[in-house]
Amino acid sequence: MSDTTALSEPTPVTEPVEDRVEDAEKGIKPRRRSGGNVADMTLTVKVKRFNPDTDERPRWDEFEVPAEAMDRALDLLHYVKWHLDGTLTFRKSCAHGICGSDAMKINGENQLACSILVQDLGLTDGDTVTFEPLPAAPVVKDLVVDQSRFFDKYRAVMPWLINDEAVPVTERIQSPEQHAVIEDATKCIMCGACTHSCPSTWADPDYLGPAAMLKAYRYVFDSRDTEPEERLKVVDSKDGLWKCYTIFNCVQACPKGIDITRWLSALKRKSVTTRY
Amino acid sequence: MRVGMFAWILHRLTGLALVGYLVVHIWGLKAITNPDAYNALITSYHAPIFKVGEFLLLGAVVYHALNGLRIVLIDFMGWSPNQRKLFWTLGAVAAVLFVVGGYPSIAALVDYFNS
Numbered sequence: 001m002s003d004t005t006a007l008s009e010p011t012p013v014t015e016p017v018e019d020r021v022e023d024a025e026k027g028i029k030p031r032r033r034s035g036g037n038v039a040d041m042t043l044t045v046k047v048k049r050f051n052p053d054t055d056e057r058p059r060w061d062e063f064e065v066p067a068e069a070m071d072r073a074l075d076l077l078h079y080v081k082w083h084l085d086g087t088l089t090f091r092k093s094c095a096h097g098i099c100g101s102d103a104m105k106i107n108g109e110n111q112l113a114c115s116i117l118v119q120d121l122g123l124t125d126g127d128t129v130t131f132e133p134l135p136a137a138p139v140v141k142d143l144v145v146d147q148s149r150f151f152d153k154y155r156a157v158m159p160w161l162i163n164d165e166a167v168p169v170t171e172r173i174q175s176p177e178q179h180a181v182i183e184d185a186t187k188c189i190m191c192g193a194c195t196h197s198c199p200s201t202w203a204d205p206d207y208l209g210p211a212a213m214l215k216a217y218r219y220v221f222d223s224r225d226t227e228p229e230e231r232l233k234v235v236d237s238k239d240g241l242w243k244c245y246t247i248f249n250c251v252q253a254c255p256k257g258i259d260i261t262r263w264l265s266a267l268k269r270k271s272v273t274t275r276y
Numbered sequence: 277m278r279v280g281m282f283a284w285i286l287h288r289l290t291g292l293a294l295v296g297y298l299v300v301h302i303w304g305l306k307a308i309t310n311p312d313a314y315n316a317l318i319t320s321y322h323a324p325i326f327k328v329g330e331f332l333l334l335g336a337v338v339y340h341a342l343n344g345l346r347i348v349l350i351d352f353m354g355w356s357p358n359q360r361k362l363f364w365t366l367g368a369v370a371a372v373l374f375v376v377g378g379y380p381s382i383a384a385l386v387d388y389f390n391s
Contacts, residue, residue, distance in 0.1 A: 247280050248281065248356075248359060249278065251280070252278060259356055
């Protein structure tokens with residue numbers, strides 16, 4: 001690129017550094033975010049805080065956070081952590097709805113903080129938005145829950161392909177029709193929003209829950225899998241399928257829009273028709 | 277709205293109420309061995325409180341039966357994607373049955389308080 005075609009000077013969208021330093025000295029909190037746009041509303045962010053090492057019970061902290069309609073709920077938490085209170089603890093990784101790290105209870109609904117926008121939450125200037133950890137899981141700190149039990153249940157259904165036939169030279173072929181049966185279920189990102197929204201899980205911590213049993217469905221109905229019986233034995237138990245009362249909280253919570261109840265029903269039918 | 281959760285809670289509550297009713301009902305029937313006691317029992321059932329009870333019993337039975345049908349359709353027929361529509365449709369059917377079937381109880385109540 002020749003220097004005669006140099007790009008024009010980018011329009012400065014953030015305030016000059018000197019201003020920010022001056023503001024910081026005066027104790028004025030930043031009104032602009034890293035993206036550089038001026039926030040067009042101020043939200044009250046209420047976060048349920050809890051540190052099991054020092055606190056007897058959870059408490060609610062309130063923060064005033066500048067925001068705009070296209071901000072993600074996660075951006076509000078980032079603002080708090082970066083500018084207001086660095087001790088706020090939450091889990092996030094990719095921040096784009098793929099890794100499933102930041103499922104939490106936002107305004108009373110389990111959802112992914114990175115996949116829900118301020119406008120999706122119907123928030124306008126002066127509104128309050130609440131953040132709580134996922135229900136029915138031990139809190140590690142603030143919005144971070146201990147997921148060990150969740151992943152124990154996941155492992156219990158043997159979430160891997162079982163096929164003892166000779167390994168083919170190329171991949172094991174699956175037709176588009178065969179894949180269509182399990183496609184919806186393969187979209188699961190293991191965020192836990194569903195399992196922690198399920199009243200059966202709230203009442204019985206040992207209940208396998210929608211996420212684990214959706215995985216069971218995904219492999220039982222996989223045309224390449226040769227061992228559906230073993231998995232059916234796991235889900236067709238007192239802590240399995242029959243505690244699904246078709247409440248549909250899991251479907252409502254799923255950030256990937258998976259019709260979990262539909263696939264668990266299919267698993268129920270499969271279990272009844274093959275095991276009895 | 278959490279239609280599914282609301283449907284489930286109502287299903288559980290009406291189910292428990294019906295179990296409670298069944299116990300009282302069977303217990304009452306033991307009077308059948310004594311004609312006088314039986315007649316007295318049946319007469320007592322004409323009291324207004326039992327007319328209200330009849331009305332509520334009908335409501336519980338109608339809701340529990342129709343939501344049970346909804347669950348059967350979801351679990352056996354894979355109708356889960358239509359669960360909300362199913363709830364409101366069967367809810368409308370339940371309302372009609374409730375009004376038509378409950379009319380005699382209400383009419384009896386009105387008669388009682390008018391006379």
